[in-house]
Amino acid sequence: MKHLTKLMAVSALALGFAAPATAQDDPxxxxxxxxxxxxxxxxxxxxxxxxxxxxxxxxxxxxxxxxxxxxxxxxxxxxxxxxxxxxxxxxxxxxxxxxxxxxxxxxxxxxxxxxxxxxxxxxxxxxxxxxxRFYEGRAVMGHIAGQMTESNIVGYIASYPIPEVIRGINSAYLHAREVNPDVEFRIVWAYTWFDPAVEADAAQALIDQGADVIMQHTDSTAPMTVMREAGAIGFGQASDMGQFAPEPRVSAIIDNWAPYYIARAQAVMDGTWESTDTWDGIGPGMVGIGEMTDAIPEEVRASAQALVDAIASGEYHPFTGPINYQDGSQWLAEGEVADDGTLLGMDFYVEGISGDVPN
Amino acid sequence: MFGIDPITLIVALITVSTPVLLAAIGELVVEKTGVLNLGVEGMMITGAVMGFVVAVDTGSPTLGFLAGMASGAALALIFGLLTQLLLSNQVATGLALTLFGLGLSALLGVGYPGQTPPVVNDPFPDALAGLPVIGPILFGHSLVIYLSVLLVAAVWYVLGQTRAGLIIRAVGENHDAAHALGYKVIRIRLMAILFGGACAGLGGAFLSVVRVQNWVEGMTAGAGWIALALVVFASWKPWRALLGAYLFGGVTALQLRLQAAGVEVPVEILAMSPYVVTIIVLVIMSSDRSRAALNAPAALGRVFHATG
CATH class of the missing domain: 3.40.50.2300 (Response regulator)
Known part of the structure; x- marks a missing residue:
């Protein structure tokens, strides 16, 4: 026991000295x-x-x-x-x-x-x-999904009812409806970020309900496997998921964190690091759009690319009015752009999406 | 009803249930011999990774299933040796087996996520599977699913109708008496433990090779624990385990479809419904306390030490 106490005291000392010893030249x-x-x-x-x-x-x-x-x-x-x-x-x-x-x-x-x-x-x-700003990518995917669906039913595998996910659903829906007024979104909450079995079951359930395009906000490729068997199409989530191209994966939202991580590490080295809040989108390159495959008709690819460019240049914001709340009351007037505060706390569906946001 | 196609629902239900059913039927036999193996989750996930690895590397799903069974049984053998020969505590050993299986599978599976396993052919020709209504339900599955139902029937028959079953049950009820009658208690238990491991491994391999067609760490996500609970709620009766598994799978598949159909039920209630409904139904079925208690093997979890 005595030895143990001594050992602990020594290691505590070692730790105490070690911490300030991380000097400049160390990696x-x-x-x-x-x-x-x-x-x-x-x-x-x-x-x-x-x-x-x-x-x-x-x-x-x-x-x-x-x-x-x-x-x-x-x-x-x-x-x-x-x-x-x-x-x-x-x-x-x-x-x-x-x-x-x-x-x-x-x-x-x-x-x-x-x-x-x-x-x-x-x-x-x-x-x-x-x-x-994943919602910028979702807008492009929604734009493609709205034109690719033949059944007019788009399935959406959602993870948890948090603002980021709800924002994605709204953004995708608004841009799908813009190009296809008859489009309908069917949303399944999987309550997981990553559970291939549940994700596969959810994709199958959506396909059985008539969805022929599926969007996912969960991280595994399991839904892709189901889509491939059923002949439905979908989009890579977070990563390119290019091994499923050209179908079922017809495009993807890619997260590109590298520039940010490098910049922040550099800031620590330079001693210029300070507490910040960063929210970047397609423009600065934090959100990338995966290659659109030949499964998408050429004119759709062109219009989707135009949308990407407009968002990247800042010319267009995916949440630009008129947009109504689900109950039909007005959220954004004609030409009004959503402020970041509302987007960050988004807990409501826009008009046209059925069902309630789970609490 | 609610625009849900009952045929696709039943097909999905059977697929969702099968891994749990396989693990549960194996554990049921193990518990019938008086051994409580809490390592089902660990054996399942090891079966899932080995099944996937072998199926991908050899291109043969059959070899994959066999590898899943073998690896599940191998893990079970560790449990068997520790608890039966070295007389370690079954609960602690079983829990350790689960932790070991989860870690081992993560190690074995490095480099395999995202690989594509070979396609598993269904045993029946497309003409049969294409029949309306009964085609997809009866003839549209992979061989393992038929095997799982046959296994339930076989376990029911062997346990209830044969001399071997009588011996298994005797060992589980009173190992001292069985031992006095000259039955090799430890040997019988080890065989049951191996069987349970193989079943759990096959369930895991089915999950990775057929249902999800991918390997990811921790992919069984608690299926082994559900199998364990099913055995208890099914009062150690094989057909009830099948019912419980299908009920669980059925409500899981149904709740996703209800969501997809946009039914106005709070999603939180739907999401927890598989667990709640399965527990309620099985509790009601086994509500006659005296009979349910009688069904639990009397020597369950007790250490057997042959004295003379």
Whole structure:
């Protein structure tokens, strides 16, 4: 027992000295916390690609570590604490559900910088948030989906009823309806980001209900497998999912985190890092549109590309009025553009979508 | 009803239920010999990864299924040796087996997510499967699904109607008495444990090779635990396990379709309904306390140490 106490005292001392010893010439220690596995070919895969790009950019200047499949909750706090204790200078927490753990751990480690994806809480000066305007990509996918559906039923596999997902549904629907007034959206809430079995079942359920185009806001490729068998089409989510091209995957929304990760690591090295809130879209390149395959008619590809260009240049905002609330009352007047605050907290469907947003 | 096609619903229900059913029927036999193996989830996921890996590498789904069974049984053998020969605690060993299986499968599966497994051919010709109504329901499945139902029938027959079943049950009810009569308690239990492992492994392989056609870490997502619960709620009766599994799968498939059809029911209630409905129905069925209690193998979870 006595030895143990001594050992603990020594290691505590070692830790205490180790922390300030992370001097300038040591490589920058960057930690990543992933909600899924890097082999998911979706969300986590792209964060990991950006991690690899970071290593590529700085070579020996950075050392990265990552932990996969970290549940959103108390476990995340444990993993984050562990990372901070083992000397990380900068930690990216890459899922919405890490919001509270990130801020809790940030309070205890003021010298470690935290970057939380898709959240909005920056309680401490060492927490930044970043996200991508995925809804810009959804608008393009909706534009394609509206013209590709023959049954006029578009299936939508949704994950959790949070603003990001609801925004995606609204954006996709508005742009599908714009090109096809008869289009109808069928939404299934899977209550998971990543569960291939549930996602496959949801895709099958939507196809059995007549959907011939399926959009997904879950991260596995399982729905693609079902679509391929049933002859339906869909879009890569978070990652290109190019192995399913040219059909069922006809295009994709790609998250490109690399430029942001490199810029933030550079800021820490330069000592210019400060708490910020970043929300970039197609223009700055954080959201990419995967190659549109030949399965899409040429004129649709052209009009979709025009939409991409208009969004990228800032000429067009996907939430531009007139847009009504689901009950028909007015949300945005003619020409009015939604403000970021409303978009960030979006908890309602626009007119034309049936059903209620789950609480 | 609500614009839901009952035929596609039944087809989906059978596919969704089969992995759970296979694992449950295997565990039922294990528990009938008086052993509680909580490692079902671990054996399932190991079966899922090995089934997938072998099916992808060899191009033969059949070999994949066999590999799934073998790996499930191999994991079960570890459990069997620890609990039956080294007399370790069954609950702790079973839980450890689940954790071990989850970790091992993640390791074995590195590099396999996103690979495409070979297509599994259905045993019946398209002409039969194309018949209206009964075609897709009776003839449109892969071989493993028919096997799972046959397995339920076989387990029911062996347990209830044969001398072997009587011995299995005797071991599960009172291992000392069975031992005194000269039955090899440990050998019989080990065989049941291997059978249970093979069934769970096959269920896992079916999940990865047929149902999802992909391997991802943690893809069983608790199916093994549902199988364990089903065995208890089914009062250790094979046909009830089948009913419970189909009920669970049926409500799972139905709730997604109700959502897709836009039925005005809160999604939260729909999402939890498979668990709630399955539990309620099976609780009602086994509500006669005296009979349900009688059905639990009396020696379940107890350590057997042969004395003389």
């Amino acid at each position: 920058l220690q960057v930690g990543f916390v992933y909600v899924g596995s890097i082999g998911d070919l979706g969300w986590t895969h792209e964060h990991n690609e950006a991690r690899l790009a970071l290593e590529e950019e700085f070579g020996d200047g950075v050392e990265t570590t990552y932990v996969e499949n970290v549940p959103e909750g108390a476990d995340a706090e444990r993993v984050l604490t562990q990372m901070a204790l083992s000397g990380a200078d900068l930690i990216f927490t890459t899922s919405f559900g890490y919001m509270d753990p990130t801020n809790a751990v940030a309070e205890r480690f003021p010298n470690v910088m935290f970057e939380h994806a898709t959240g909005y809480r920056r309680d401490y000066p060492n927490v930044s948030t970043y996200s991508a």
